[in-house]
Ligand code: NDP
C-alpha cells in the first residue's frame with residue numbers, strides 16, 4: 001500500500017498544492033476542508049492524474065465533534081497516516097489590538113490553535129501505535145516575530161511554534177518527526193480571507209515583489225517528509241527573496 005498523507009485545508013493555497021505534490025510522489029491522500037465542491041473536484045483530479053487513492057473529509061476543524069467523527073470514520077487501513085500536514089488556518093483582520101473584532105480573534109484561536117490540536121489529538125495516537133509518523137505544522141514568520149495589527153495572528157502562530165516543540169518532546173519515544181514550517185508572504189487566498197474580500201488590500205500585500213507560491217511551500221513540505229528516517233527538519237523559515245522579515249520588503 002502507498003504511504004498516506006492527511007492534509008487539512010486542502011481546498012486552496014498551500015494545502016491544495018501540498019496534496020497535489022504528495023500525490024505526484026505516489027502517496028494516497030486524505031484531503032479536508034469546509035468547501036465540499038472543491039474537495040470533490042480535487043479528489044477527482046488527483047485520482048485521474050496520479051492514479052492514487054483519495055479520501056475527502058468535509059468538516060470544520062473548529063468543531064471537535066466533527067473532527068473526531070470524520071477522522072474516525074476512515075477505514076482502518078486509512079488510519080495508518082504517515083504524514084499529517086496541519087495546514088488549515090487563517091488570519092482574520094489586521095487591526096490594532098484596541099480596535100480589533102472579538103469574532104476575528106475567536107476565529108483565529110479556534111481554527112489555528114484549537115483546530116490543529118483537535119486533529120492532532122486523533123491522529124497522533126494512530127502514529128504512536130505504529131511507532132512511526134511525521135507531523136508538519138504550518139506556522140508562519142508570524143510565529144517568530146510580531147508586527148503591527150498582527151497581535152492575535154502572531155499569538156496563534158507563536159502558539160503553533162510552541163505546540164510543535166511540545167509535540168516533538170512528547171512524541172520522542174515513538175519515532176515521530178515534527179516539522180514546524182514558517183513561511184513569509186505566500187500568494188494564496190490568505191489575504192483575501194484576512195481582508196474579507198477587499199481586493200485593494202489583497203493586491204497591495206503582494207505588490208512590487210515576487211511572493212512565494214503555494215507550490216514553493218508544498219515542495220518544501222514534501223522535501224522534509226521524504227528525508228531518510230533518521231533525519232528530521234525541526235524548524236524551517238522560508239521567505240520570498242525580497243522579504244527579510246515580517247516588516248521588511250524590497251518592493252520595486
Ligand atoms: P488559504 O486561504 O489559501 O487556505 C486556507 C485553507 O484552510 C483552506 O483550504 C481552508 O479551507 C482551510 N480552512 C480555513 N478555516 C478552516 C476551518 N475552520 N476548517 C477547516 N478548514 C479551514 O491560505 P494559505 O494556503 O495561505 O494558508 C494555509 C496555512 O498557511 C495557514 O495555516 C496560514 O496561516 C499559513 N501561512 C500562510 C502564509 C501566507 O502568506 N499565505 C504565510 C505563513 C503561513 P475551507 O475554507 O474550504 O475550509
Ligand code: 8X3
Nearest residue numbers: 140141142184185246
Ligand atoms: C502569513 C504571513 O506575514 O502575513 O502567515 O503574517 S504574515
